[in-house]
């Protein structure tokens with residue numbers, strides 16, 4: 001689900017863009033734990049540092065920030081949905097031509113294969129990884145280049161962007177930097193992925209204003225930015241050095257349907273997204289769930305419940321309200337290990353399984369001889385719930401009810417969550433009774449989709465424009481057109497990923513092996529991983545003399561683009 005941000009300081013002599021971006025990464029870390037990166041520019045020269053791991057590891061507890069001077073920049077936290085877990089796919093991506101472009105993408109494209117073919121054969125651009133975000137950047141770069149300008153102006157940027165919307169299908173919210181010129185933010189025409197912009201007075205130049213864009217408002221408010229606005233579906237904003245934001249509707253809005261999973265799980269509760277308070281939406285989910293439990297289980301079963309227990313951390317808010325609504329004691333009976341992070345967004349199933357017990361442990365006395373009602377925000381693969389239920393039983397629970405703040409996840413997610421294979425989903429093609437058996441619980445109850453939507457809508461401000469959401473994972477109907485064969489392609493690339501993970505290094509070893517190596521000026525050396533999807537595309541489509549412009553698969557590659565020289 002990735003976190004993106006961008007900063008432009010009103011004082012272009014200031015040197016603290018990386019410092020602030022680095023800070024923002026901590027507020028967005030929950031959106032991506034696989035890789036992190038920052039690119040900034042000073043005097044038209046780009047400096048970047050990126051690599052695998054958490055923010056603290058990639059930037060060596062912040063010590064690498066000194067290598068990143070400048071007044072504007074972009075940053076990224078990665079949770080992979082395309083490609084694999086390779087340092088070469090860490091973002092921001094950079095292309096030197098034209099003008100030195102750095103880009104951070106949150107989202108997922110469904111026509112990567114077609115884009116790769118276009119970039120390879122028509123645009124003649126080198127694509128270095130299997131990441132769909134690299135494709136998006138190259139489509140933009142090609143369009144900007146085709147304008148044939150020695151220097152681009154703001155209008156050129158918007159014109160080139162139109163090409164991105166035309167060619168790139170899927171959901172995306174992106175931030176970009178044009179070296180020495182300014183920062184850009186844009187969002188898909190359904191507003192599926194989030195992006196907002198805020199401002200604050202410059203601390204070093206009187207009368208000047210700093211601007212910040214990020215996936216979630218919490219990154220802005222914690223850095224002292226106010227006047228927060230959401231970038232709208234199909235809209236872009238460009239802020240030029242020393243300038244003010246220029247908004248442009250690049251393509252007509254198709255819908256205004258943010259991904260409801262942002263409210264269920266992804267976003268922080270202290271964020272507002274598209275005028276909706278994530279915290280309030282989760283409270284409302286708890287309230288609606290109480291109604292659903294009464295309807296589904298009846299008063300007698302409710303009466304027998306001894307205690308309501310959340311699965312930390314995301315479900316805490318909804319569970320507390322559920323307890324109040326049902327007039328039951330609330331117990332923080334699962335203790336979360338503060339040194340273990342989010343489980344769901346880990347790349348490998350083995351790591352996810354291992355992580356649950358490491359992360360959550362029961363206080364036995366809270367379970368012993370009790371009827372417990374365990375609340376989670378979602379049950380996706382069932383990795384967490386199955387493990388949790390066993391722990392509850394080992395601790396002496398006599399009856400276990402499991403309730404979910406969101407409906408059954410039955411379909412793949414195509415807009416930025418790594419969920420491809422429906423057979424991985426615990427609820428796919430199953431009745432409530434079958435799911436209960438699979439989870440080994442006495443009862444399982446899910447929120448209805450309508451109630452979930454209502455919970456989010458009711459958490460919106462009065463002028464909130466959002467009236468519906470992207471809810472494809474719950475029903476199979478997506479806001480964007482999903483091309484035929486896409487799910488099969490995803491399934492194959494997931495299979496490839498599994499193969500790669502099995503045959504290559506273990507997750508931990510890979511982390512170590514791919515640590516970023518600093519080269520002069522703060523760039524990280526990127527060691528490219530296997531490029532299976534790309535190899536496949538070439539293999540299927542032509543037998544020409546490839547190695548093509550896009551190079552052979554499985555090579556070890558050192559990216560050379562740590563500096564961009566523009567004047």
Ligand SMILES: O=P(O)(O)OC[C@H]1O[C@H](OP(=O)(O)OP(=O)(O)O)[C@H](O)[C@@H]1O
Nearest residue numbers: 313314342343344379380381382383384
């Ligand atoms: O059914 P599953 O496949 O296990 O996925 C669902 C679980 O994963 C998430 O927790 P996670 O540990 O990622 O994050 P959290 O600490 O924010 O709850 C989510 O909150 C559920 O607990």
Ligand SMILES: NC(=O)CC[C@H](N)C(=O)O
Nearest residue numbers: 001002080081082106107
């Ligand atoms: N979760 C995301 O937004 C992923 C971005 C991009 N598709 C990647 O895999 O790197």
Ligand SMILES: [Mg+2]
Nearest residue numbers: 311312313314
């Ligand atoms: Mg959880």
